[in-house]
Amino acid sequence: VKLRIVELLLAGLLGLLSPESATALLYSAEPIEGWVVDADTGKPIEGVIVVAHWQLRGGFEGGTPVAELQILETRTEQSGRYFFPGWGPKLALSGHFTSQSPEIIFFKPGYNYRAVMNQWYRGRPTGKSDHDKRTVQLGRFSGTLEQYADRLSALNTTLWIVGFEIGDYSGDYCGWKRFPALLQALKAVESQFRASGVRRHTAFSSFRSNEAELKKRGCVSFNETFEEAVK
Amino acid sequence: VKLTLWMLGCAVVVGLSDAAAYEIETHADVLTGAAVTRSLLRSDPLVLKDLGLDKSVDDPDQQFKNSDGRGRTIRELVQDGSRFEDKVSSIFPSSPGFRVTKHFYNPLTGQGLGGTHTPSPDWALARPNQIDGQEFSYWNARRSFFEALTRPNEDDRKRAFGKTFQTLGHVIHHLQDMAQPQHARNDMHCDNLLCVLIGGYAPSLYEKWTEEIRASLSPLADPGQAGYDIASTNFSTTFNTPRRFWHSESAGANAAANGKGIADFTNRNFVSAGTNYQSRSGDFQPNANFGLPGPRGSDLVREQVDITDPRTGQSLKGEMWFVPNEVRDNYLSTSDLNLRGSTYSVFDADLTRKGARLVLSLNRFNVEAAHQFLIPRAVAYSAGLINYFFRGKLDFRKDESDPTKFRIVNLGPDAMNGRFALYYDAKDGKRYPVQVDPGDPNRDSSDPNAWVLSIRAIDPSQPTANLSEAIAFVPPVEDSSPTSPKVRNEYMLVFSGNMGEEKSDSSGVGAVAAKAIKAEINGTLYVKVQRNDLSQVTLRVDKAGTRELEPGEFDPLDGFDRNAGRFNRSNWQAAWYKQVEFKMLPFGGYNYQVLSFSVPNWFAGSYSYVRGPDGNFVRRQRAISWLAKKTAFGDFEFSLDEEHFEGGNTLRYERRYTEAGKPRTEQGAISWPAFSLGEMWNRAGIVHSHPVISADGLRVSGFLDALAATMTSDAGGTEVKRDFVEHAVRLLPGAAPSASLETGPPQPHFRSKEVQEPVPPRRFAQASREFVNCDGTRGSALQSESFNSAYARTETMTRTLEGIGSINGDTKYVEYNDALTRRVGYELTDNQYPIGCHNGLDLSTRYTGNGDAEDMSSVVTAIIAPSSRAEVTERHANHATVNNPDTAGYGHAVLPPYDVVRTGPPPWVIKPVDPGGWVELIKAFNENARDVVRNENGGLKFRDLTVDFSSIADVSPIGEIFFSTADGRTIIHEPVAGGIKKIVLPPNVMRVLGALWL
DSSP states (O other): OHHHHHHHHHHHHHHTTOTTOSSTTEEEEOOEEEEEEETTTOOBOTTOEEEEEEEEEESTTSOEEEEEEEEEEEEOOTTSEEEEOOEEEEEOOSSEEOTTOOEEEEEOTTBOOEEEOOOOOTTOOSSOOTTTTEEEEEOBOOSOHHHHHHHHHHHHHHHHIIIIITHHHHSOOOGGGGOHHHHHHHHHHHHHHHHTTOOOOOHHHHHHTTHHHHHHTTOOOHHHHHHHHHO | OHHHHHHHHHHHHHTOOOOOSSOHHIIIIIIIHHHHHHSHHHHOHHHHHTTTOOSOTTOTTSOEEOTTSOEEOHHHHHHHHHHHHHHOOOSSTTSGGGGGGGSOOBTTTTBOGGGTSOOHHHHHTOOTTTSTTOOOSHHHHHHHHHHHHHOSSHHHHHHHHHHHHHHHHHHHHHHHHTTSHHHHTTOOOBOSHHHHHTTOOBOOHHHHHHHHTGGGGGGGOOGGGGTOOTTSHHHHHHSOSSGGGTOSSOTTOOOTTSOOSHHHHHHHHOOOGGGOOEEETTEEEOOTTOOOSOBOGGGOEEEEEEEEOTTTOOEEEEEEEEEEEEEEETTTTEEEEEEEEEEOOSSOHHHHHTTOOOOOBOOHHHHHHHHHHHHHHHHHHHHHHHHHHTOOOEEEEEOSSOTTOEEEEEOSSSOEEEEEEEEEEBTTSOEEEOEEOTTOTTEETTEEEEEEEEEOOOOTTOTTTTBOOOBOEEOOOOSSSTTSBSSTTOEEEEEEEEETTBOOOTTSOOEEEEEEEOOOOOOOEEEEEEETTSOEEEEEEETTEEEEOOTTSOOTTTTOOTTSHHHHHHTTOSOSEEEEEEEEOTTSSEEEEEEEEEEEETTTEEEEEEEOTTSOEEEEESEEEEEEEEETTEEEEEEEESSOTTSSOEEEEEEEEEETTEEEEEEEEEEOOOOOOSSGGGOOHHHHSOOEEOTTSSEEEEEEEEEEEEEEEETTEEEEEEEEEEEEEEEEOSSSOEEEEEEOOOEEEEEEEEEOOOOOOOOOOEEEEEEEOTTSOEEEEEEEEEOOOOEEEEEEEEEEEEEEEEETTEEEEEEEEEEEEEEEEEBOOOEEOOOOEETTEEOOEEEEOBOOEEOOOOOOEEEEOTTTOOEEEEOOTTOOOSOOTTTTTSOOOOOOSSOOOOOSSOOOEEOOSOTTSOOEEEEEOSSOTTSEEEEETTEEEETTEEEOTTOEEEEOTTOOEEEEOTTSSSEEEEOOTTSOOOOOOOTTEEEEEEEEEO
8 A cells, every 4th residue: 555655646746747737736627518419310319418527647657547536427408408517726646637538428328328538639738628519419229238238338447447446546436426327327227138138237236236345445335325316 | 755766767777658558448448348249258158157157248146356356247357457457556667567568579579668578478478476576467367267166265266267357358458459559569659757757758649549539449349340250260270379369470580471460460560650661752661670561652642631630620631641551461361451551741742842841650540540450350369369268168978888987078179188177066165176086097196186188179070089088086975064065966177287289387287178067957937927917927937036027028928829729739838849959967867958939829820939149039920930050051040931831831041150250141942842641631740739840950840641541350359550651851951951851651650459358257256135134034135246345365467568649639658557456366255234223124234255356358459659669558447548549639649849859768758647547648748657637537637736728837848847727826846956946926926827948
């Protein structure tokens, strides 16, 4: 543990001079407003769960997610609009703010989920999303539930890292609490899997099956918290 | 401060880089996720089942802990490993924090990064403890795998499984890295601060851009996109050592003829940012350190491009010049052209005219062009290595010549030479080795619990070449002790040693393979019920217990209608037919898999179900559908329209096969052979009874055609004969299959003969009955009659008769124990039965008399059945004892409803419930005498139950019984040990509507 702390401090120190760290220890982000439409009809989609997360990367190799600076969740309105307020400044001692942040995840059952991020180029300023004032298209999924589960596999990995595993570096293992609507939706998807005899899971049960680990890491009960959040 | 300075110093010395060849989520999601999907771990459930893992790679109920102690599915463990190979971090040079510096490899020189760091294959394939800090190498995975199978403690085994799968992820991470040109050409890249300090800050655009478009790469993550068939023999024989996945020839060679590893392919076909071509005055040359790829400078591709400048959001138009190069795949022996191998213009032509220099560079267009080649191969080599790791395949069989011994079967592609051992799980929760028979000559001289054997690989020309010598072991003692087996005859067979080119050495266990030997029986019972609120639901009963099917879940009884015509032929059972594949278990008994079946439906006639390519049942209407799997021409699904089976029909088929690594499907139709029919009402055995579809799906029989009956009478009695012929259709698989008719020779089908046997003189005991008056005076003898009474002794002669009989369209072999009793020394004793005096008359009886008596036998009836050639003869006083299927108006004799793949004599022997009494056999469900419905004294009985035609029943293909009264109040459900659990009927069930045991 001591070794890890030393490493994090060192990485934080190095982060001060990181070529991509525009604001070094203090970070902020501008508001994001966008719209989601159906890829086929062009009509706005209401109720799409949108999660944006701003990730710090670092570690000794530079590309390891080390902290989530901010995680926000919302749903699209009837017009398909979503909005994330600006935030900051926030203090972060380790890692650097990747210019590709924020990654914005769009999920609605029955649609292919999408995740978009900023286009990278050298010297890119942080704190602004390429997708502000933009419209994102979601395509309806067609295929078997197995294939749908396959598609969700990448989302599961992202949510697992963002919501929990990143705590190995940041100490915050409870990021999952900040996207309860997404977890609720994934829980419903899992119910559908079970109903159809598809033995697959989503990030929801990844968290649930590690309940003891979450408690050990200082989060309260996943099940209780989640149920509360759902209410 | 000292530490920091030291660290910085170390970093400079080792040439620190940010070298995640692909960002970690690209590794995990796009590449490793796809690799698991394309590997045998996902596509062949037996791979995990052989390891004792019953659930799929994605099943959340089968999780193991990763090295961080978190519960993960198998897929997630492999993905974790592929992420952790970059993520694991610490600050000391000897620690895994510097793993990333071991992710480079130049196959031309055999060197790693900077010529000083451990090359990728050396790191990923290091033997345990060979390199300090490396505990996630291929050979670590082998060791963990061995421990997962053999460690005594279950928790240890689970932990080892977790590490096995995670470590495989670490290893294939390297193969994925080798599909990034910078890593296969030792081209350092870095976006870390330390690199700024040493002047080496150079983020990899390749990786950044790949990460950015990660979501769009999934379609490319398919080996087939590059023409790779990783299941092919060519692939498995080419990549027959772990190292050859990186590099197939010795370092230094650079000829086009060799180099089939992924590092070879990437190294010689793609330039990287730091190893681009060289240009002198427009004359393009290969990079000074890499002879390949060779630029086709004379074939510059000029394209107008229109991109959005990410800095300004403005459209950026201009002409770009791309330098093409040949991309040669030495494994596939193909050559292609990468039109965007490199870029010769970062400025447009106008700027050039103004004096700006053209430079060689790489941009998103080059990266995306490279993806087309590299992403499919990254997945192919990753999935290929997973397959390689699990390629060992074993079976365990009883020795055919000596039933006390066994043989190990090598079903894998490589010869096995090494240690084989059996383990069993005991009641105390631990796994113990099984002792080898001390007299077994193959016993390991240094280990009493192992054999040392050499078993060749499968050789189609020598079917028994892949069998071991006969071996014997001492079964663990079965008693109440904690070390006695938890489940009888269940073992884990584990091999470790040399497998093909994969050799063991003193530091490791070598290759590992395993086979979980279980007496486990497949099976699922579906029971359709009606609840108190009149709603209907189907229950599923399996090893997990009883549960209601969820909406949308597969329900074989969906649409089942017991009032549909075909149900009458089935009698109690929902299935019209079942095509079943049996497998003999090493310790006796059979396992099975239903390949196709059919249930009646009012509108559709019947619903046929066949297993689709994914193993799940798919429904076909108005047709008999069945499968012929794994023929030389692929898998076939045949469908025959329900009507006109006698001929003139069309047999439709769908052929599924693989060609050049691509799955293909073809549909076609052929004529169903016509055959002449004699007695029309008797013609269609398949319609009026049960189709008999062989397990291999290449023979359909049950077309019985009865010939005209003859009747002859003589002094000995009257004999009725009816012969039959059996038609069968034989299917010959091919690119276009064909069907031919097979008509058997005339065979006796039914013969009955009433014979008036010479009856020996019957000496009935004679007795007189007298009335005795109340006053003791003798009354009149009213009559004399014969009757039975006590005898001095009894001689019983029992005969066992067996054969096949047909009742209600179902034919079973029948065995009757017929007792012919001779009562000798018949003696009547004086007896009085005072019945009291009434109205002055005291009546009692007295019997006297003596003599012998013998039961009378007078009728012999015989049925000769087609398949058994056995004769059923039953003697019973004054009865014609076996139903005549012809005159009874039912269908005629057919085989049992399954094509039973078993050895030895026919097991379908029915023993009547009451050998001494007379019952009419209505239906036999299996070979057990008690599992019959019988007509006894005018009522239907199943065991002790009084039943009727609304009762519900089915049996599994191995004869497990399910029987229920219609109200569900009485259920007989007897799954075998190792089979499914007993049904638990919900309390709100008012009626049982149907049952189907698959």
